[in-house]
Amino acid sequence: MVELLTARGCDVIATVGDGDGLLAAVATHAPDVAVVDIRMPPTHTDEGIRAAIQLRAAHPGVGVLVFSQHAEPAWAARLLAGEASGIGYLLKERVSATADFIEALHRVAAGGVALDPEIVSRMFNTGSRPLDRLTERERVVLDLMAQGHSNRSIAELLVISERAVEKHAASIFTKFDLPPTAADNRRVKAVVAYLQESKP
Structure with a gap:
């Protein structure tokens, strides 16, 4: 991982082996983003995600990019339950897929969101009520939103106008009961709302 990141022009300022080390390193170095394995010592179960949640609470300005061997919407929900930015x-x-990984890393470091397509797919296959309200096209738009695409990018991929994307997004927000806010981060909240319903 260190070699991959260094070769792509990233500065790796610390490496650690457990959750306590992660929290200490972030406090010392204040990185733009921390890359965290969900399974860490001593039990290799969920220490990483718990450390990532603690990290977000103590250092909300630090991006967190977590890795897992498996697509677990419940773990993603735990991470996204707070301020859904830089995640x-x-x-x-x-x-x-080095280019995709580096792009996701930069997106998270800049305060954006990067969700694995498999996570999004799992969300869409559980039959949860909010998703049942969406049309097929709205599901596709939300899928692309969850992967970090802008309205312009979605419009290009679906060969429709940006105005059409805006209308689909507005409909999604309405069906997810997400009114406008000062920060207006409904794009992320639409995905988070679904992930929260996937919790056990």
Whole structure:
């Protein structure tokens, strides 16, 4: 991982082996983003996600990109339950797609969100009520939103106008009961609302 990041022009300022080390390193170095494995010592279960949640609470300005061997919407929900910005959840297999991984890392460091397509797919296949309200096109738009695409990018991918994307997004927000806010981060909240319903 260190070699991959360094080769792509990233500065790796610390590496750690457990949650306590992660929190200490972030407090010392104040990085733009921390890359965290969900499974860390001593039990290799959920220490990483718990450390990531603590990190977000103590250092909300630090981006967190977590990795997991499996697509677990409940873990993503735990991470996204707070301020849903500067957050990423990727499957470890995505590291092999170096360009995508680095793009996601930069997006999270800049305050954006990067959700693995498999996580989004799991969300859409559970039959949860909010998703049942969406049309097929709205599901596709939300899928692309969850992957971090802008309205312009979605319009280009679906070969429709940006205005059409805006209308689909507005409909999604309405069906998810997400009124406008001062920060207006409904794009992220639309995904978070669904992930929260996937919690056990």
